[in-house]
Amino acid sequence: MSLTAPALVALLNKEFKPNMEDILAVYGDVTIDKKIKNIKVKEVELDHVTLIFNHDDLEVEMLKPIPFKKPLENYEQVQSHILSMAREAAPKRNVSHLQVRQVWYPQTALERILVILVSVMMVAKGFPNLIYDVILSRVLPVPNEWIQYVKPYNDFILVTTVALHAIEVAIFLVPRFFKYRVAPDYQIEWLVLTTVEGYPSIRRFDRIVAERAKLWKHYEEGGKLVVDNNE
Known part of the structure; x- marks a missing residue:
């Protein structure tokens, strides 16, 4: 038709x-x-x-x-x-x-592990004994020598990681917000994700751009409406 x-x-x-x-x-x-x-x-x-x-x-x-x-x-x-x-x-x-109007959350095992590790360090900053002396040492089978090595440096590792990710946000992510006209609600989610996991989040953003480019090509060639369940 x-x-x-x-x-x-x-x-x-x-x-x-x-x-x-x-x-x-x-x-x-x-x-x-x-x-x-x-x-x-x-x-x-x-x-x-x-x-x-x-x-x-x-x-x-x-x-x-x-x-x-x-x-x-x-x-x-x-x-x-x-x-x-x-x-x-x-x-x-x-x-x-092209416009980015969606958020992709961690998808690979490596991305999810990274989010978990940073999240654990964030909680450990406020409750170090609960995380290291109870959950990691008693509930999870984490070797005690690893715990004793990492625990004193938790805050340093966390602050350094978040600072590096914040730099990635400023240099790589924010310009993408303006270029691809990301709505404020989505910006907040992307900011949180990138602050926690860093550049893997930005790579997912770029994959969305690539998908949008394919969809644009479909429409510019006269293609019919494609329902995007991710939006």
């Missing part, structure tokens, strides 16, 4: 709202500031897309038709053309056309 105009409008408003802002700014010559809100697609035709938005200083919705260079033949082509426009517009605003 061929793609219809209403279906395309629904797809663009569901999956590509930030990208419509890019199109409005670059192709519609609208200055985007805090007064511009609720940007979405009103309609699509074979020769243009019409965006609507609200402005705090105006009581009526604003309409902005964005014409194509030439009329297209079907709405699959319109979908491809609009997403191509969005992909080209995003770098002009110093952002990516």
Whole structure:
């Protein structure tokens, strides 16, 4: 079944709202500031897309038709053309056309072990005897010589680890937040994960970007809606 105009409008408003802002700014010559809100697609035709938005200083919705260079033949082509426009517009605003709107938690055994170790050290900072002298020595089969060696250095290891991870957050993660327009709620989760486990969390972030790039390619080639259960 061929793609219809209403279906395309629904797809663009569901999956590509930030990208419509890019199109409005670059192709519609609208200055985007805090007064511009609720940007979405009103309609699509074979020769243009019409965006609507609200402005705090105006009581009526604003309409902005964005014409194509030439009329297209079907709405699959319109979908491809609009997403191509969005992909080209995003770098002009110093952002990516891709958006990260999910969080991936530790997945491999190594990632989970790292989280457990750092979490144990965090608890041990406040309750060293409980962790080292009770849980690790009596409940878990941890050799006593290991416990006696690590226990005096728990706070130093913990502070050093968290400090290094905080540097990774500042250098690698925060710029990604801006580039991929991560929502504040997701930012908090990514900050916590990266502070605890460090760069493995950032690698998972990059894998999400790679998945989003594949999905974008699917849509830009005229593909139909894909339900993402991770979002």
